[in-house]
Amino acid sequence: MTEHCQAALKYARQHKTDFLDGLKQLVAIPSISTNPENKADMLRAAEWVATRLEALGIEKVAVMPTAGHPVVYGEWLGAPGKPTMLVYGHYDVQPPDPLELWQTAPFEPSEVGENLFGRGASDMKGQVMASLSALESVMQTGNLPINVKFLIEGEEEIGSPSLGAWIAENKDLLKSDFCLNPDAGMLGKEYPTITYGLRGLVYFELRVSGPDHDLHSGMAGGVVHNPAQALAELIAAMHNVDGRVTLPGFYDSVRALGAEERAAFARLPETEADYLAMTGVPALWGEPEYIPAERTGARPTLEINGMISGFTGKGQKTVLPAWAMAKISCRLVPDQNPEAVYEQLKRFLTEKAPQTIRWELEKLSGAPASISDLNQPAVKALESALETVWGVRPFFRREGGSIPVVGQMQTILGIESVLTGFGLPDDNLHAPNEKVHLPTWYRGIEALIHFIFNL
């Protein structure tokens, strides 16, 4: 280990409180990208990140406009001949609802035991701040041994609709050797993890209507196909009894899992009991011929993210509702195409929807799945860094979540992403009581310091 590396690690250990204060400041900004009311907060979060980059000594820092929320850019290119790392992050978060289930206020970051609670504490303001804290430790104790660029976006939680175009427009600016993307989590706090596959995502809103106004269920019940019932019938038909999706052609382009990959999946530490404990369900569900890690990591799914119709308040109202709506999204695996899945869902609805109702389908976003090259030097550097800090060989896995930018980095910039992160399975991502485990977070900062010196 070089002296500079040792000095950087020492700096990190001495500045834990400063790093945590920074994270708290960022988590306190309600940067909910899907909510138009938080537009000013989005800008405030972007500017907070920009100010922090400038304080590190990063150059050409700018909050750059896109068709949607802005991207924060910055660079430091003082190590000619050395590799250039593009650090990816997002400063936006998911909505905090249902608010009543939070034990602390989602935008008032709160330390409870070893955890910091707050929306975005783990996904991914915590990971952005781990990257910045590692770089600060290295830059405050000597010259950064590599070149670095930053792309911190504000639309990840809504499917990054503007990012592809922005990357394409700024292709030269973003030229790099690889991307560090710490938006993927760990399998457990003693299981450092490198993610090499991510599922894609395509998100829909389906609206079923029939009557032109709400009807009295006594007057019209029996002659009108209730839109809530019709929507339920369509949703029920989207899976067969084995949990397979029934959209026509849905599995046609799904890449089969090879024997080697299935063996790697079988070696993962998670058991069925872990999944039961993590979710609280009475029994697991899904395609019986795949183990849980395969079902969440390497198989496509169709989920109902939300559903509403008629009267849902306290008490009773004997209405026959005029319409019903569902939010539906599919997680995609290689080599499924989001646009093709949109066509499959439209075909399913055309074939299955009865003449007694009307339907409308809107595609809100779409991004394909991605698989990264495990033999790139940056992956090897990270593998060694994680092993140094945790004392165990990292696990390689394919994750169920979707990070559209990984595919965009490959297709537009031609670079691979190194996917890691220091969030845990019980961090309550996208749910009430999101938190980050601070001892793991500090280990993550040290691992990123080693990683920088390993490159």
Added chain:
Amino acid sequence: MTEHCQAALKYARQHKTDFLDGLKQLVAIPSISTNPENKADMLRAAEWVATRLEALGIEKVAVMPTAGHPVVYGEWLGAPGKPTMLVYGHYDVQPPDPLELWQTAPFEPSEVGENLFGRGASDMKGQVMASLSALESVMQTGNLPINVKFLIEGEEEIGSPSLGAWIAENKDLLKSDFCLNPDAGMLGKEYPTITYGLRGLVYFELRVSGPDHDLHSGMAGGVVHNPAQALAELIAAMHNVDGRVTLPGFYDSVRALGAEERAAFARLPETEADYLAMTGVPALWGEPEYIPAERTGARPTLEINGMISGFTGKGQKTVLPAWAMAKISCRLVPDQNPEAVYEQLKRFLTEKAPQTIRWELEKLSGAPASISDLNQPAVKALESALETVWGVRPFFRREGGSIPVVGQMQTILGIESVLTGFGLPDDNLHAPNEKVHLPTWYRGIEALIHFIFNL
């Protein structure tokens, strides 16, 4: 026609504006029985009715407590040896939501053309005020030729949960020869109607859960049975392809329609085109072996009144929701029993619900169907009164709606109800833009005057 009857009719024609002003005052009170926030408004509406009864010269007027919202009682027994009519009504209304679809404020009664718009204008503040206006016309122009009692309740729109016990406690007070219940509507403005059958109602809330918190659809999608999907699967299984309800034993006690009754249904003026126009649906639905009037009047149904799960706001949230809820109600026909249907739904859920989810079912209210005796003198008196005003023989029909009190009058007080009313099929009951057609309403007042003198 007696001189008194002629004088009463003249009085009614001269006081149209006064009657309408009274109706507007009552509609302006937001007496939403299901909403705890409107408790004070409920009392205000009851007191308004009581004050109006006192002004008519009705005696022993009282706002009497029940386990829920109070009942307004009053009597005038100055015609010994003559029949006693119990006038039924309810001063409560349905919630006005969805508010954004109203073209006028629901509790600011507004005259537009020949209609008065406002929640309750037709169901049934308009009908209560038609009864009071007819009695006022008769009592202001001479001695009432019959005895009269009033029972104006405040819980009809939530299934009259407290009324049965209250009637049983006040059996002697309520002793009467028959009940006038104007809470049933007309088939069209030129079709005066006497309703002789009503469907019963049993109302449920079904909650399906699985995970103990909202999950990330990328992390858990594929291993967790999505509660929104599971609820949709259960709802979809509650009907077969012919629109028949699949709860075990649901049709076992349904009284078959006789040939005579089916002939009467076939004579009703409504066509399939009328149902299409009234509802706005692209095509009708339901049991193919019955005509629409039979399906809504004489066949039981199961309706989804509301449904909610997960994220339903604008944009997208990739949540796998922890729970899903549906409001479900069944319209019942003779001789179905609400409690038995509750057991059938529980058995259905026990048999069909998979081990991957949990469910809870709550029964919110229940009342059986009823059929009235068409040969009672009060029905003959009303038949003749309606024919005098409209110039056509009234139509006799079984209605799809539910009025629990009709069954309670039969079983507890041993009296029959005469069911009529002056609401029209396009009055938007329980829906936005409820209205009453004023020329029809004035004709209704005159018909009730004739009715009183025919008794």
